[in-house]
Amino acid sequence: MSVRYLGSALWRWLALSGLTLAVNLVSAQEKEFEVRSADVLHVMTVGKEQIRALIGRVYMVHPEEKGQVKIWCDSAFQNLQTGVVQLYGNLKIVRDSTTMTSSRGTYYSNERHAFMPTDVKLVRGKMTLTAKTGDYWSNEKRAHFLGNVHVVDSTSSTFSDDLTYFEDEERSIAVGSVRVQSTENNLTVFGDSLLHFEKTKYTLVPRNPRLMQVDTVSAGVLDTLLIVGSTMEAYQDTLQRFVTRGHVEMARSDFAARCGEAIYFLKGDRIIMRRQPVVWHEENQVTGDSIVIRTSERRLQSVFVRGRAMAVSRADSVYASRYDQMSAREITMRFKNARLDEIEADRTATSLYYLFDGLKPNGANRSSGDKIIMSFRVGKVDRIKIVGGVEGRYFPERLISKHEAQYNLEGFRWISDRPMRKLLSIVHVSYE
Numbered sequence: 324m325s326v327r328y329l330g331s332a333l334w335r336w337l338a339l340s341g342l343t344l345a346v347n348l349v350s351a352q353e354k355e356f357e358v359r360s361a362d363v364l365h366v367m368t369v370g371k372e373q374i375r376a377l378i379g380r381v382y383m384v385h386p387e388e389k390g391q392v393k394i395w396c397d398s399a400f401q402n403l404q405t406g407v408v409q410l411y412g413n414l415k416i417v418r419d420s421t422t423m424t425s426s427r428g429t430y431y432s433n434e435r436h437a438f439m440p441t442d443v444k445l446v447r448g449k450m451t452l453t454a455k456t457g458d459y460w461s462n463e464k465r466a467h468f469l470g471n472v473h474v475v476d477s478t479s480s481t482f483s484d485d486l487t488y489f490e491d492e493e494r495s496i497a498v499g500s501v502r503v504q505s506t507e508n509n510l511t512v513f514g515d516s517l518l519h520f521e522k523t524k525y526t527l528v529p530r531n532p533r534l535m536q537v538d539t540v541s542a543g544v545l546d547t548l549l550i551v552g553s554t555m556e557a558y559q560d561t562l563q564r565f566v567t568r569g570h571v572e573m574a575r576s577d578f579a580a581r582c583g584e585a586i587y588f589l590k591g592d593r594i595i596m597r598r599q600p601v602v603w604h605e606e607n608q609v610t611g612d613s614i615v616i617r618t619s620e621r622r623l624q625s626v627f628v629r630g631r632a633m634a635v636s637r638a639d640s641v642y643a644s645r646y647d648q649m650s651a652r653e654i655t656m657r658f659k660n661a662r663l664d665e666i667e668a669d670r671t672a673t674s675l676y677y678l679f680d681g682l683k684p685n686g687a688n689r690s691s692g693d694k695i696i697m698s699f700r701v702g703k704v705d706r707i708k709i710v711g712g713v714e715g716r717y718f719p720e721r722l723i724s725k726h727e728a729q730y731n732l733e734g735f736r737w738i739s740d741r742p743m744r745k746l747l748s749i750v751h752v753s754y755e
Contacts, residue, residue, distance in 0.1 A: 356401070356408075356432055357384045373403040383408075385432060385461075392435065392461045393417040406432035414439070418461045421447045421490055425457070435461040443468060447490070450476045450521075454486070464490035472497070478559070479505045483517070493521035501528070508589055510536040512555065512565075524559035533747075534565060534587070538621045546621065548575045549747045550587065563589040571596075572742040577623045577661055578616065579603045579741045592618040602626055603741045607636040607663055609654060610736070626656040633734055634666050638677035642684060644727045647704060648675040648735055649695060668695045675732055676707060677723075686723050687730060690715040 358364075362379030377383075377399040385392040397412025408430040416423045416430070416437050424446075425439035436458065443457035445466060455470025466488045474481040474495070484499030497517040503526070504511045513535070514528035532555030536548040553569020565587045573580045573594075583598025594616040596602070601610045604623070612630025616623070628634070632654035638645040651668035658664055668674065672695040678685040693711030697704055709715070718730060 356406075357386070358382075359384055361399075371404070375401040375403065377401070385430075385435065387435070387461065390419055392430075392437075394430065408432060416459065418459075418464070419490075421445065421459075421464075421466075423457065423459055423466075437461070445488070450474065452486070452488070466490070478507060479503055481517070481519075495519045495521075508536065509538055510534065510589075512557070514555070526557040526559070528555040528557075530554070532567065534567070546576050547744065549573060549744050550585065551747050552585070562591070565589075572747060574742045574744040574747060576744075577604065578626075579743070580614075580616070581738075581742060582614070592621070592624075601738055604656070604658075604663060607634065607656070608738060609634045609656060610738075611654070622661060623658045625658065628654040628656075631734060632668070633732070634668070635735065635737055639679065639684075641682075642677075642727075645677045645684075645687075646675075646731070646735070646737060647677060647697075648732045649673070649697065650732045650734060651695070662701075663699050665699065666697045668697075669693075672709075673732055674707065674709075675730060676704065684720055684724070686720040687718045688715060689718065689730070 358377060359382040361377040361381045363377070365376035365378070367374045367376070379397065381394075381396050381399045383394045383399065385394070393416070394410065395413070395415040396410045399411070400409040402408070410428045410430060412426065414425045414428050416428075422445070423437065423439065424444045425442055427441065428437055428439040430437045439457045441456065443454045445452040445457065445468075452468065452472065452474045454468035454472040457466060457468045459466045468486045468488075470484065472483045472486040474486065480503070481497060482500070482502040483497035486495055486497045488495045495518075497519070499516075501514045501517045502511060503517065511534070512528060513533040515530040516528070518527040518529065519525070530553075532552055534548075534550040534555065538546055538548070550565070550567055550571070550573040552567035552571040554567070556566040558564050558566070567585045567587070568583065571582050571585045573585065580594075580596060580600065580602045582596040582600035584596070586595040588594070596614040596616070597612075600614040601608060602614055602616065604626070609626055609628050609632070611628035611632040613628070615627040617625045617627070630652065632651050634649045634654050634656065635646050638647045649666060649668045649672065651672040652670035654669070655667045656663060656665070657667070670693070672693065673689070673691040674695050674697065675687060675689050677687045690707070690709050690713070692709040692713045694709070696708040696710070698706050698708075723730060
């Protein structure tokens, strides 16, 4: 082994004189790997390979066609034949606006690839990422992280087992136990994987998405909205909306719903449901071509149904086959103090209402008109108002008894398997 040594005093003199020691680490065709500063440089020949050891306040630059990779560390060991550089202590690698730090790492100059095996941190603008290990390819501007990956930006935190980040596209792919938290909205989205585009503020959860929003309602009581489906998209534009498709189910303390597509507008306190939607509130059920749920300060305010609209509620718990019914082209349910206050059926409205004399059944009324308004008191029908083109018919109890199904309105269906919050597939997470 032959060893050449350049003393630290001479090295510092060269640095202070503004001179640069340029070292060609690979072939002559490769751009130079420049050593800008270090306290000590050892040059060794081990077998057929040359090793250069840089000790103390190391600063190196690897030029590229579009920019350069800058490296700082406490010490570095460069293999001139393979182009591999081992880096130790306070490692920092900078490429344009991206900075990665760790306690140690390896830089493959031929591939312009940096590997950090422990405690990695990446910072780009307002985004900060931490993970157990990380790789960065400067030519491709691509980074890959494994183990307890945590990304924090101005609006949310993302957790996953595996994450790939494409710098130019500002695109990231997270895989494994994905969880995105927004402290601003007390909202968390879970999924098997996630695809996020920062430039367009668009996020896709392609499999098993689950949304959970915890909020405070009256008297400081916590309430939780849960939404599950086959896929979920998030648009973080001015509308701030989540679009869930497939077998969509949702539940909160005051309502439950199911449909094929749901759009949840965070700022507008509104949920639009399409593709065979159904909404339940206590013993009331509404169906139609589309349904809009509106809330005010996270409390149920109204449910609007359009197209083949039907509202159904149990007439009496004792008579299980009797349901009060309303059908129309449009139906609006209005709520007051978390209770159903009024149902308004508009355009070709029809109602079927069961009568009781105290606790004794007393037949049913079937009415129709341009508009029907049904008012409630303590969850029970209090009065019915019919406006325009009024028609009505009374069916005595002797005809109704045991034949209730024959008098149901066209399109009637009672769906008993409503989603329950405790049964929806939400991952249980321990927040530490």
